[in-house]
Amino acid sequence: MHIFLYDGNFMYTGEDVIGEYDEMPKNATDVRPEGLYLAVYDEKKRTWSESASKEYIESLQPKPPLPNDITTLKKQAALLTLQVTQLQRGGAS
Structure with missing residues (x-):
């Protein structure tokens, strides 16, 4: 199973794979963060949201x-x- 990891500030830090019977780490979820630049996780809602500013996102766009x-x-x-x-x-x- 793919899991998605986050740090102490709930910022996305990467992903990993665990076995079907392995315990989910405390700093992980099975909810995929899709289409986000700086994903931040909300444990209560079980959702990822964008934390990047508009300026930051625009700075990443190709000229x-x-x-x-x-x-x-x-x-x-x-x-x-x-x-x-x-x-x-x-x-x-």
Whole structure:
């Protein structure tokens, strides 16, 4: 059976596997903490909740990639082509 461990502050510390007849450690539960960044366990409710701040979670998100030179040049070429086409038709629309 998979168990999920927490420390003295009820913060998730990892998981382990115990046998079917082994006793559950005092600092463990069989409730899986899913989709949390800094999981904290509530023994009374038998639930995990998020303890991470919005700022902390946002700091872990990957930054959008910077456009490379080729992508930038393609966009500029497309814009210039559009502008030339509009000028040939008698002006911008």
